[in-house]
Structure formats: C-alpha cells, structure tokens
Amino acid sequence: MASRFFSSRRTGLALAAGCLLFATLAAANARPEELSVSQIEEQLQNCPLVEALNEHKRATAPETASLTSQIFSVLFPGSPAVNSLLATLYISGPPNFLLALCPPNIDPSSLSVMVAFAVGGLLGDTLFHLLPEIFLGEDSPDHVSFVMVEPNKNLLLGLGIMVGFFTFVAMDKTLRIVTGGEGGHDHSHGHAHTESTTALTTSAETSDKSTGNLKQRKSATGSTGSAPTENEEKEINPSVKLGGYLNLIADFTHNITDGLALSSSFYASPTIGATTTVAVFFHEIPHEVGDFALLIQSGFSKRKAMGAQFVTAVGAFLGTFIGIAVQEFGGNGVMLDDTPAPGIWGTSLTWGDMLLPFTAGTFLYVGTVAVIPELLETGKDKGVEIRKTITQFLAVALGAGIMLAISWD
Known part of the structure; x- marks a missing residue:
C-alpha cells in the first residue's frame, strides 16, 4: 500500500504542493525575510506527509555501517x-x-x-x-x-x-x-x-x-699536479x-x-x-x-x-x-x-x-x-x-x- 502510494508521480506532485502549503501556513506569522533556507527546510520536515515519507525511507532503506x-x-x-x-x-x-x-x-x-x-x-x-x-x-x-x-x-x-x-x-x-x-x-x-x-x-x-673537460685539460698540462678527488662536488x-x-x-x-x-x-x-x-x-x-x-x-x-x-x-x-x-x-x-x-x-x-x-x-x-x-x-x-x-x-x-x-x- 505504501509503495504504491509513494510511487505515483501525481501523488508526488500533490505531496509537494501539500507540504509547501503546510510550510507556508506554519510560517504565516513570520515575515519571508526572517526565514532562512534551513528554517524553511525544518518547516518542511515537520509536514505530516514528509514525516510519512521519512518513515517509509527508514523502513525500506535502513542505515547500515559499511566497512x-x-x-x-x-x-x-x-x-x-x-x-x-x-x-x-x-x-x-x-x-x-x-x-x-x-x-x-x-x-x-x-x-x-x-x-x-x-x-x-x-x-x-x-x-x-x-x-x-x-x-x-x-x-x-x-x-x-x-x-x-x-x-x-x-x-x-x-x-x-x-x-x-x-x-x-x-x-x-x-x-x-x-x-x-x-x-x-x-x-x-x-x-x-x-x-x-x-x-x-x-x-x-x-x-x-x-x-670534466676542464679537469682533463688541467691534468694533461700538469697545472693541477694531481687527479681530482672523489670528494669534489x-x-x-x-x-x-x-x-x-x-x-x-x-x-x-x-x-x-x-x-x-x-x-x-x-x-x-x-x-x-x-x-x-x-x-x-x-x-x-x-x-x-x-x-x-x-x-x-x-x-x-x-x-x-x-x-x-x-x-x-x-x-x-x-x-x-x-x-x-x-x-x-x-x-x-x-x-x-x-x-x-x-x-x-x-x-x-x-x-x-x-x-x-x-x-x-x-x-x-x-x-x-x-x-x-x-x-x-x-x-x-x-x-x-x-x-x-x-x-x-x-x-x-x-x-x-x-x-x-x-x-x-
């Protein structure tokens, strides 16, 4: 019954319209500029139809702890x-x-x-x-x-x-x-x-x-007098x-x-x-x-x-x-x-x-x-x-x- 109810596209549109109407009525005493996006979302979550959707979601897709x-x-x-x-x-x-x-x-x-x-x-x-x-x-x-x-x-x-x-x-x-x-x-x-x-x-x-070429030339002409050391950087x-x-x-x-x-x-x-x-x-x-x-x-x-x-x-x-x-x-x-x-x-x-x-x-x-x-x-x-x-x-x-x-x- 619940799955048939929530699978209907027309019902989904009616759900959305009903929840928006509920949120509007709930916020009737507040000016629009006083409502933030998070407050509007909170009002929607309090809608009875959304609460029913939440219950259906928790029932069909229970939270599991993956590895x-x-x-x-x-x-x-x-x-x-x-x-x-x-x-x-x-x-x-x-x-x-x-x-x-x-x-x-x-x-x-x-x-x-x-x-x-x-x-x-x-x-x-x-x-x-x-x-x-x-x-x-x-x-x-x-x-x-x-x-x-x-x-x-x-x-x-x-x-x-x-x-x-x-x-x-x-x-x-x-x-x-x-x-x-x-x-x-x-x-x-x-x-x-x-x-x-x-x-x-x-x-x-x-x-x-x-x-290296410079060292070789110096060695050949005897200007250095010794071969380069291993510690030369x-x-x-x-x-x-x-x-x-x-x-x-x-x-x-x-x-x-x-x-x-x-x-x-x-x-x-x-x-x-x-x-x-x-x-x-x-x-x-x-x-x-x-x-x-x-x-x-x-x-x-x-x-x-x-x-x-x-x-x-x-x-x-x-x-x-x-x-x-x-x-x-x-x-x-x-x-x-x-x-x-x-x-x-x-x-x-x-x-x-x-x-x-x-x-x-x-x-x-x-x-x-x-x-x-x-x-x-x-x-x-x-x-x-x-x-x-x-x-x-x-x-x-x-x-x-x-x-x-x-x-x-």
Missing part, C-alpha cells in the same frame, strides 16, 4: 576542525616518510602510472563527491532531502569553481614567467615534471661535461638551483590549497571530507616523489631534499587553519543567536560555502591541465606506447573506481 564508514569513523572521530587537522597529518606525514625508501636517482617520468592513478582519484572525487555536494547537498539516511533553488546561488557556486581553476592557472603562469618559460616546471601539484626534469638533467650534464648550473628553490615555493603554495580542500570538505560533510582525504593522499605520493627527484637534480642531498619536503608540508597545515577560520567565522560556525547569517549578494551562501567550489576548481585544474599533457606524451616505439597507454587508462579507471565505490557504499 569504509567504520574505518572513516576511526580515522576521523572528532569535529570538522579536528578531522581536518587529522586529515592534513595523514596526507603530509606518510608520503614524506616514504622518501627515505626512494633512491636519489629516481626519474620522475617513471611515475606516469602512479600519476594516472592519482588523476583518476582526483577527478573521481571531484565528479562523484564534490560537485554533487556543491549543487545538491548530501543525502541523509533518515529523512528525505529538498533542494532549495535560489536566484543566482548556482551562479555564485559556478563562479567559485572558475575562481579556483584560474587561481591555479595564474600560479602556473607566474612560475613559467619567473623561470623564463623553460618548461615552466608545469608544477601545479607537482606531477608534470617531464619537461622540467629533462631541462634540469640536460643543464646538469652540460655542466658536468664542461667541468659537481657544479650545478645556477638556473638549475633556482628551479629547485622555485619548485619548493610552488610546492608550499599548492600544499596550502590541499589544506583548504580538506577543511572545506569536512565542514561540508564527514563523507566528503574522508573521500577527499583519500584522493589527496593518493595524489601526494607521486607528488612528493617527483618533487624529491627534482630537488636531487637541483643539487640537494637526499637528507636536505627530505627536510625541504617536510618544510613545505607546513603549507598544508597553514591552509587547513585558514580554511577552519573561514568556516568558523565566515558564517558556517555556531552562531550565538538564531539569526540567519548574512548571505553573499542576496543569497543564502556564506564565504565558508565558497571554499568547496574553490576546491573543486583546483582539483579540475590539477586533474586535467596540469597532468593530462604528461599522459599524452608519446615516444617512437608504438608497441611500447600502446601498452603504456592501456596501463595508464587502467590506472585512471582504478583511481576513479575507488572513489565511486566509496561513494556508492
């Missing part, structure tokens, strides 16, 4: 602020400690499969979690949800996505200008290292060859050293955006925060390894390169604290009274609500513009490239599939 939700509840047991800091610790610590296991001569271009996996995770998190959450909100297991359509709200959310995207465009462009346009380090989150690494390697080899081209330090600055800045992403996600919902942490974690491993290799080629010792990476991890915590501050003081925190927070340009959005669209825009840039060019690079051996391409696509599908499975579960 992933149990794991997430252990990893993130606190408030949004605490969970954001825990997530930042998770994505900053282990990837940096893994650098101790990396050989100093690792080639960043060999990380293409791992990069492809990270791209699938980032795009999957953006398309399966962030964008639906931004425009529709998150479903609740115990009651039906309503999407309140406001004039210009979706436009502002789209604007936030565009601002995040072009913020990374500006950062990448600035870095290319500073480095003279030679490869540009293509370092929006540290994946596209191929061109910059080639340039650095070429410069270093040229410097080594010229130094290789000369590193100044532009290569500059590239290493600029890489650290870019890494620090991009880690700030990671912190912003984590804080905005946890304030949106625990599920979105947890899945974003997983995506950023998968993304950080090739990021850190690629940066580590670039620093080694810039003249850093292994210990100094690891130390520099730990210093840049401070940027992630800085971004997290900024995000928490925006959420708490930008209208999403607990208010001292029940008055609705003032919205942006006449909408119900607060500045804290704009962090999640900004995050989605940055993830779109990282997953497409910053990385896809590296995956499109091909060599002359067609057989090798075909196998490499298939492997990369499988890695992308695996990364996206993990995000889809977590969301579905």
Whole structure:
C-alpha cells in the first residue's frame, strides 16, 4: 500500500504542493525575510506527509555501517576542525616518510602510472563527491532531502569553481614567467615534471661535461699536479638551483590549497571530507616523489631534499587553519543567536560555502591541465606506447573506481 502510494508521480506532485502549503501556513506569522533556507527546510520536515515519507525511507532503506564508514569513523572521530587537522597529518606525514625508501636517482617520468592513478582519484572525487555536494547537498539516511533553488546561488557556486581553476592557472603562469618559460616546471601539484626534469638533467650534464673537460685539460698540462678527488662536488648550473628553490615555493603554495580542500570538505560533510582525504593522499605520493627527484637534480642531498619536503608540508597545515577560520567565522560556525547569517549578494551562501567550489576548481585544474599533457606524451616505439597507454587508462579507471565505490557504499 505504501509503495504504491509513494510511487505515483501525481501523488508526488500533490505531496509537494501539500507540504509547501503546510510550510507556508506554519510560517504565516513570520515575515519571508526572517526565514532562512534551513528554517524553511525544518518547516518542511515537520509536514505530516514528509514525516510519512521519512518513515517509509527508514523502513525500506535502513542505515547500515559499511566497512569504509567504520574505518572513516576511526580515522576521523572528532569535529570538522579536528578531522581536518587529522586529515592534513595523514596526507603530509606518510608520503614524506616514504622518501627515505626512494633512491636519489629516481626519474620522475617513471611515475606516469602512479600519476594516472592519482588523476583518476582526483577527478573521481571531484565528479562523484564534490560537485554533487556543491549543487545538491548530501543525502541523509533518515529523512528525505529538498533542494532549495535560489536566484543566482548556482551562479555564485559556478563562479567559485572558475575562481579556483584560474587561481591555479595564474600560479602556473607566474612560475613559467619567473623561470623564463623553460618548461615552466608545469608544477601545479607537482606531477608534470617531464619537461622540467629533462631541462634540469640536460643543464646538469652540460655542466658536468664542461667541468670534466676542464679537469682533463688541467691534468694533461700538469697545472693541477694531481687527479681530482672523489670528494669534489659537481657544479650545478645556477638556473638549475633556482628551479629547485622555485619548485619548493610552488610546492608550499599548492600544499596550502590541499589544506583548504580538506577543511572545506569536512565542514561540508564527514563523507566528503574522508573521500577527499583519500584522493589527496593518493595524489601526494607521486607528488612528493617527483618533487624529491627534482630537488636531487637541483643539487640537494637526499637528507636536505627530505627536510625541504617536510618544510613545505607546513603549507598544508597553514591552509587547513585558514580554511577552519573561514568556516568558523565566515558564517558556517555556531552562531550565538538564531539569526540567519548574512548571505553573499542576496543569497543564502556564506564565504565558508565558497571554499568547496574553490576546491573543486583546483582539483579540475590539477586533474586535467596540469597532468593530462604528461599522459599524452608519446615516444617512437608504438608497441611500447600502446601498452603504456592501456596501463595508464587502467590506472585512471582504478583511481576513479575507488572513489565511486566509496561513494556508492
């Protein structure tokens, strides 16, 4: 009886009309400008017909604790602020400690499969979690949800996505200008290292060859009187050293955006925060390894390169604290009274609500513009490239599939 009643489209329209009438009558004593979106939703939840829908939903789809939700509840047991800091610790610590296991001569271009996996995770998190959450909100297991359509709200959310995207465009462009346009380090989150690494390697080899030829000439003419010692350090081209330090600055800045992403996600919902942490974690491993290799080629010792990476991890915590501050003081925190927070340009959005669209825009840039060019690079051996391409696509599908499975579960 209940299923037949709730499956009728005409009945659904009558339900909606009846609930809206109920909410209107319940709020008859309040002026429209005094009602916030959350208050309107609360009035709708008190509608008898919606209460019947809620009972039907709980009866037909009881809440179950999946394995992933149990794991997430252990990893993130606190408030949004605490969970954001825990997530930042998770994505900053282990990837940096893994650098101790990396050989100093690792080639960043060999990380293409791992990069492809990270791209699938980032795009999957953006398309399966962030964008639906931004425009529709998150479903609740115990009651039906309503999407309140406001004039210009979706436009502002789209604007936030565009601002995040072009913020990374500006950062990448600035870095290319500073480095003279030679490869540009293509370092929006540290994946596209191929061109910059080639340039650095070429410069270093040229410097080594010229130094070696000079030593040979000195040895042949007897001007040095002895063979070069093993402790003599290789000369590193100044532009290569500059590239290493600029890489650290870019890494620090991009880690700030990671912190912003984590804080905005946890304030949106625990599920979105947890899945974003997983995506950023998968993304950080090739990021850190690629940066580590670039620093080694810039003249850093292994210990100094690891130390520099730990210093840049401070940027992630800085971004997290900024995000928490925006959420708490930008209208999403607990208010001292029940008055609705003032919205942006006449909408119900607060500045804290704009962090999640900004995050989605940055993830779109990282997953497409910053990385896809590296995956499109091909060599002359067609057989090798075909196998490499298939492997990369499988890695992308695996990364996206993990995000889809977590969301579905």
